[in-house]
Amino acid sequence: KNEVEQSPQNLTAQEGEFITINCSYSVGISALHWLQQHPGGGIVSLFMLSSGKKKHGRLIATINIQEKHSSLHITASHPRDSAVYICAVNSGGGADGLTFGKGTHLIIQP
Amino acid sequence: KAGVTQTPRYLIKTRGQQVTLSCSPISGHRSVSWYQQTPGQGLQFLFEYFSETQRNKGNFPGRFSGRQFSNSRSEMNVSTLELGDSALYLCASSSRAGGRDEQFFGPGTRLTVL
Numbered sequence: 001k002n003e004v005e006q007s008p009q010n011l012t013a014q015e016g017e018f019i020t021i022n023c024s025y026s027v028g029i030s031a032l033h034w035l036q037q038h039p040g041g042g043i044v045s046l047f048m049l050s051s052g053k054k055k056h057g058r059l060i061a062t063i064n065i066q067e068k069h070s071s072l073h074i075t076a077s078h079p080r081d082s083a084v085y086i087c088a089v090n091s092g093g094g095a096d097g098l099t100f101g102k103g104t105h106l107i108i109q110p
Numbered sequence: 111k112a113g114v115t116q117t118p119r120y121l122i123k124t125r126g127q128q129v130t131l132s133c134s135p136i137s138g139h140r141s142v143s144w145y146q147q148t149p150g151q152g153l154q155f156l157f158e159y160f161s162e163t164q165r166n167k168g169n170f171p172g173r174f175s176g177r178q179f180s181n182s183r184s185e186m187n188v189s190t191l192e193l194g195d196s197a198l199y200l201c202a203s204s205s206r207a208g209g210r211d212e213q214f215f216g217p218g219t220r221l222t223v224l
Contacts (some may be wrong), residue, residue, distance in 0.1 A: 030208075031210050033209070033212075035213075035215075041147075041198050041200075041217065041218045041220070042215070042217055043202075043215040044215070045212050045214065045215070048211070048212050086152075086153065088153070088209075090209030090210060097143060097155030097157070097158055097166045097168055097208075097209060098143070098145075098153075098155055098209045098213070099155070100152055100153040100154070100155075101152075103152065
């Protein structure tokens, strides 16, 4: 069973700061997902990646398959980025569904 | 393109009752996955249906069951409700099975068991 660890658990930063959230997993995967959850519960998929790097607007996600590690970066952070960011992995073959990290609670202060 | 819809959005039940939650995926998506989110355990995978077949099942008791219809709509049922079943239940749809494709989440059903 894959174990997914995220760090930090909580992060408070000032508007404009560069943010990094980390995710490590224990067993090889076929895909890694970064999700965003706002208060009220709605979850939005930010990225799905299996290698390399993806960028969407101010968000960048990277993954290192050999080190079993992924990072989510937010450039020029804004208060509207305040949310819980969740890492989830799909182990090879997808036999067990997605396994989730506990999430990183991000607060961006103006 | 309409998003994933879930009904009802809120539900209050008492211990011992049963409940059925519904999820309508994005048009064309054949995979529907169900997840339970609680403050203590976070997000946990319940099961996945693809083309009317249960493809995967998480580590939950048999009181949790589901099904998928030919139009890809899915229902999950929880029988003999316990206080610990209080949670946000989310469904997500995708084109391919097994979490190998982007997941589109519904707004969730918040279940409270009294």
